[in-house]
Amino acid sequence: MASTRMSTADVAWLNMDRPTNSMVVNGVMWFDEPVDWDRLRQLYEERFLGPYPKFRQRVVAPSLAFGRVRWEDDPTFDLDRHLLRVRLPAPGDRAALHRYVSEQMSRPLDRDRPLWETHLVEGYNGGSAVFSRIHHAIADGIALIRLLLSMTDDHADETLFHPPELEEPERDRSLTRRVRGLVSDAVKVSGQLAHEGMEVLTQPSRAVQLAELASAGTTALGKDLFLPPDYRTVLKGQMGTKKQAMWSDPFDLATVKAIGRAHEATVNDVVCTAVTGALRTYLEHRDSLTEEVRALVPFNLRPLDEPLPRHLGNKFGVVFLPLPIGVADRTERLAEIKRRMDAIKNSAEGVVAYGILSVIGMTPVQVEKVVVDLFASKGSLVLTNVPGPREPVYLAGTKLAGIMGWVPSSGGVGLGMSIFSYDGDLTVGISADARLVPDPERLVDAFNDELTALLKEEHHPEWHVG
Template identity: 45%
Template sequence: MKTHEPLSGVDAAWLRMDDPTNLMTITAVLVLEDPIDVGTLKEVIEERLLGFTRFRQRVRDPEESPRWEMDPHFDLDRHVRRAALPGAADQEELKARVSDLMSDPLDRSKPLWHMELIEDYLGGSAIIVRLHHCIGDGIALVQVLLSLTDEHFDPARFPTTEHTGRLSGFVEGAWKTLKETATVGSRILAEGTESLLNPSHALHRAKQGMSLGAALSKFAFLGTDTDTVFKGDLQVAQKATWSGPLDLTTVKRIGHAIDAKVNDVLLGAVAGALRHYLEAHDEPTDGVVMRALVPVNLRPLEQAFELGNHFGLVFLNLPVGTKNRLERVMGVKKQMDEIKGSAEAGAAFGILEALGHFPIEVEEQAVRFFGNKASAVMTNVPGPQEQLHIKGRRVQNVMPWVPRAGHIGLGVSIFSYNGEVRLGIACDGHLVPDPDTIIEGFELEFDELAADLSPEA
């Protein structure tokens, strides 16, 4: 194992994008139906997480020539702590705690991750996880978190660990569960970008469709989207919230009824939720187009346990100004079909890789350039569709939030688990002081779509 392995260009780019108003930290909450104590959680982490070498490494010389090195002072107690919620200690207090932590930068003198355990939460426990984006992208980090569960853990543990974070003995057992996740979760939730999730498919389609040069030209000449309340100067305080569970079978039924992918239905519902927010604040909606940056996985699923970032970005215009909810879904579908034949994701990955090798001033200008062309970052990650446990405790739900680069103040995350879908919102607390209004709109949109397309309708 290399003792001073340099960060890849794209990992370095995400490290250097950190800003007090937009930290490049992926935050997630795992809610357990049964309580777990901090001692048991530390045992789980030591047994199931620390075999990933990256979680015992810190970044040296982050601004100039960033590289990984083993932390000579690594202490698990500095990365896992116990906390209690105030007042009623219910979901509202948990949302407030997550919001506060989103504004708190990780300590760069240590490995860039942290967990906080709420031992007593609604009869069970809640674990708030924070991981820096330079460690890995959403697909990789979700799989790392799932390795904490009984179903995704191989008792053979980590006989050998390569410097890249790839697991040798562990993969054989975990890959079985990952394949099940891929065949169920990916097929159901991410089918709207299925070809993009497979690099060979994406490259094949790129040869037939938009060239790399055309994709770069599109980025360069893309104008800004509509100026709405979601744009403006950012502040440090963040807000986090999430929806109740939506039935995945119902989402599939809606998609089948209008010949749309599940991904199209969910993103169309998000467009309706943002329209609902604007209407609730007496803001104009006619003709409004909100553009979102959407991460697209570019690694084979069997490599999901390798850390690092390997994804591109595509621009998606959300038809917020369209009045008819079915037309909003079909508008998303049309764009997603076009994106599947383009080289946009690969072009964006190449740009990010290059930026990591340029002076930080150049990177900041590029991030600002692309960030000004969008109002939100949206991610749609499929989770496993079976019930999970951590040391026998049932995992009730998992909610990850996507970080936002540049001056983008709104992050929208969709995650599926065990037959349910949840929407998470992470946003600038000044621009979007009441993100639960977006959640309200999303749940209303979903209910109305289901009612419109029910057999009795």
């Protein structure tokens, strides 16, 4: 029976689980046509279970107090316990899918089994949806998104193949080409919309260089440790176990790019400006407006020109981005966001945060909780921007219509905002603690209004939503 020690960074994410906050990466894909169940099942056997052993392994606690948590093959593993087939309740519209996803996100994964599930949701608007839940201890968001995209094809009629063992060079090249081809799409888009918020995704060498700058790292460590708690707003407080998830109509990505070019800014800058405006509107509505709130923005530290390792794992950093919600003028807000984003790109904070995460994974759970709460107190939301393929892709022979995903919020952070781009569209999604944010639809509507207003202010007649 195969058994491997869990890395300290992965242990840290495992121990962050709480009844009010499960450390699970959630993602949903939707399709205008039904997805074939038998083909989907074969796809998971060949491209999901085959190359990556962790999806057949469960977590085993150490027998001694100071032992290391391990991954161990589940002797009773059954794909049918993890790949589920369900039917969406009537009327089977997007609101019904929102409710289904929200209910599932409120439920922790079973620690006695491998920490993942995928649901084929039939009866969604005449087509299907595929909802995936994978624990962060298995891998970080960028790795899991790359993995899920590696399961798609460029054409509907591509033949499923038996994936190679990753250590066999001759056969490995075909998988490598597939993964690199999919990743290259993401890299091109991420020049405008960087994964999980940062353009440093497209420059992994920059992250490596930052890691080597000891003086910069020391400064960043001091900054993070002595950063005061974030402003107290309705976004902070006692959390519950119920979560809510929803997403917007799509925006035309080309039009958003045009706004960025007009201001010598990136798509990421424009989107963050709209997010900031949406938070301003929401907090004003709830009589909780302040000068700024901080977003925790994860970014990738893993080279994108290399295939994913068999063990997957976590390798990313986090930076704090202060969002200037006190700035009322949208043009001024965009300029300020750009200034702050540019400063973060040259910061060593993210690399330092990854180092801290690895260290706290070696500490007792009680100590880790204190450190996680300390860092979580410095932010009010997790903000992620994820570039998907620029052209349509197919899962199990069915064309993907849209995609949304959320990384978990650690500690007492109860709000996640995700922006996904795919096939020329840009969509925003909300994942919120129902006690802190009982009306996430207001945030979605406010984002739509803010981005629409930015487009109108630039007098672009071609703008549109949906």
